[in-house]
Amino acid sequence: MIKKEPTSASALLAYDKTHVWHPYTSMSAPLPSYLVESAHGVHINLASGESLIDGMSSWWSVLHGYNHPKLNAALIEQSQRMSHVMFGGLTHSSAITLCEKLVSLTPAGLDKVFLSDSGSVAVEVAMKMALQYQQAKSNTPAEHIKTKLMTVRNGYHGDTFAAMSVCDPVTGMHQIFEHVLMKNIFAPAPSCKFGDVWQPSDVKALTELFEHHHHELAAFIIEPIVQGTGGMRFYHPEYLKACRQLCSQYDVLLIVDEIATGFGRTGKLFACEWASISPDILCLGKTLTGGYMTLAATLCTSEVAQTISNGEAGCFMHGPTFMGNALACAVANASIDLLFENNWQHQVHSIEQQLQVSLLPLKAHARVNDTRVLGSIGAIECLQAVNVAVIQKRFVELGVWIRPFGKLIYIIPPLVITKEQIINLVDAMATVLNEDSCFLP
Numbered sequence: 001m002i003k004k005e006p007t008s009a010s011a012l013l014a015y016d017k018t019h020v021w022h023p024y025t026s027m028s029a030p031l032p033s034y035l036v037e038s039a040h041g042v043h044i045n046l047a048s049g050e051s052l053i054d055g056m057s058s059w060w061s062v063l064h065g066y067n068h069p070k071l072n073a074a075l076i077e078q079s080q081r082m083s084h085v086m087f088g089g090l091t092h093s094s095a096i097t098l099c100e101k102l103v104s105l106t107p108a109g110l111d112k113v114f115l116s117d118s119g120s121v122a123v124e125v126a127m128k129m130a131l132q133y134q135q136a137k138s139n140t141p142a143e144h145i146k147t148k149l150m151t152v153r154n155g156y157h158g159d160t161f162a163a164m165s166v167c168d169p170v171t172g173m174h175q176i177f178e179h180v181l182m183k184n185i186f187a188p189a190p191s192c193k194f195g196d197v198w199q200p201s202d203v204k205a206l207t208e209l210f211e212h213h214h215h216e217l218a219a220f221i222i223e224p225i226v227q228g229t230g231g232m233r234f235y236h237p238e239y240l241k242a243c244r245q246l247c248s249q250y251d252v253l254l255i256v257d258e259i260a261t262g263f264g265r266t267g268k269l270f271a272c273e274w275a276s277i278s279p280d281i282l283c284l285g286k287t288l289t290g291g292y293m294t295l296a297a298t299l300c301t302s303e304v305a306q307t308i309s310n311g312e313a314g315c316f317m318h319g320p321t322f323m324g325n326a327l328a329c330a331v332a333n334a335s336i337d338l339l340f341e342n343n344w345q346h347q348v349h350s351i352e353q354q355l356q357v358s359l360l361p362l363k364a365h366a367r368v369n370d371t372r373v374l375g376s377i378g379a380i381e382c383l384q385a386v387n388v389a390v391i392q393k394r395f396v397e398l399g400v401w402i403r404p405f406g407k408l409i410y411i412i413p414p415l416v417i418t419k420e421q422i423i424n425l426v427d428a429m430a431t432v433l434n435e436d437s438c439f440l441p
């Protein structure tokens with residue numbers, strides 16, 4: 001029997017608390033959730049009446065704000081033709097146009113596009129491509145095929161199994177799943193910071209690991225320039241250049257995970273551009289649809305695609321049900337068009353300038369270890385971890401939506417945010433820094 005749906009805000013929240021999983025959350029002692037009524041521009045409107053300035057872009061995915069007329073129109077228009085058709089044996093202009101845009105905008109050489117549902121899946125696809133490529137390429141017995149991945153510590157590439165196996169082994173989920181995860185190889189995290197003088201010694205350990213392990217490495221995977229979930233750490237472009245050089249030298253594929261950095265976030269359209277490199281395989285997600293729908297893409301070179309296709313399997317073995325979803329492709333096309341119409345470089349540059357003026361000086365605060373800004377990302381690394389439930393409540397009271405994790409209080413706002421709204425966000429951050437209850441002892 002279907003019960004009557006809960007309707008009042010308190011009934012909805014009560015049901016949510018007892019039956020609905022939220023990300024990384026306990027079902028027995030869940031953190032509070034806030035009920036959202038609507039969202040418009042850079043504002044998230046709660047059912048309880050507060051209108052919050054969004055500093056998170058809904059986990060770094062929103063670019064042009066919520067409820068954007070052009071993005072809405074793209075969805076409506078597409079839905080009136082079809083929302084989805086299977087991609088096996090069928091194709092459509094929204095997907096083709098999107099792939100054409102992605103090939104032309106991403107670094108040179110990435111000519112083939114595989115569309116999928118989410119960032120983690122795009123990473124799975126990238127890893128499978130690398131493994132199938134090495135298998136197809138090798139004439140050696142099965143036990144000598146390159147089957148491992150290498151990455152750096154502090155990374156994050158998603159929550160599915162293959163993706164987890166290249167997430168940071170300490171802060172990632174390795175302890176829980178150790179017995180079932182692929183065993184991959186970890187280099188130290190890049191330590192030379194973006195903007196500092198390059199220290200070639202920063203790639204010494206990495207170079208040695210390539211020397212020792214290249215015969216078993218299918219691919220090397222890394223987030224370009226920004227280690228996001230690992231703590232918004234910005235590293236030196238020379239490090240990424242060295243990754244490209246070592247991969248080429250040792251015949252290891254380079255997978256660059258631009259899921260968080262793609263589409264302007266760091267001040268370049270793709271963070272690879274900071275190092276003027278092209279990877280063999282590139283993952284995109286998050287901002288791909290301007291934060292409207294789930295969609296991801298894995299691009300690869302013709303060489304990777306041809307080798308896989310000429311191999312024993314004769315094809316690439318992956319095909320999600322919702323591959324090439326027409327609604328998602330239509331809104332992605334509209335979002336990419338808006339980036340250029342809105343002059344994204346100017347938008348990101350003015351966010352960066354405002355963050356430099358208002359956020360960087362918080363470094364002087366006694367509770368702060370470091371502050372850093374790159375493109376539309378501003379982060380405060382505290383000396384203590386935050387008390388999420390308390391700090392979240394305070395931010396809502398202060399009229400902003402900021403969700404810190406660990407010692408990191410950061411913002412990555414939609415590109416359409418105004419200077420005044422950035423100041424509001426940073427003021428709220430400065431306010432909570434003064435409140436002991438927002439931090440764990």
Ligand SMILES: *Cc1c(COP(=O)(O)O)cnc(C)c1O
Pocket residue numbers: 118119120121123156157158159223228229257258259260285286
């Ligand atoms: C968020 C993220 C992912 C995972 O994307 P989902 O859509 O959450 O599966 C992978 N890599 C990076 C760098 C990310 O920031």
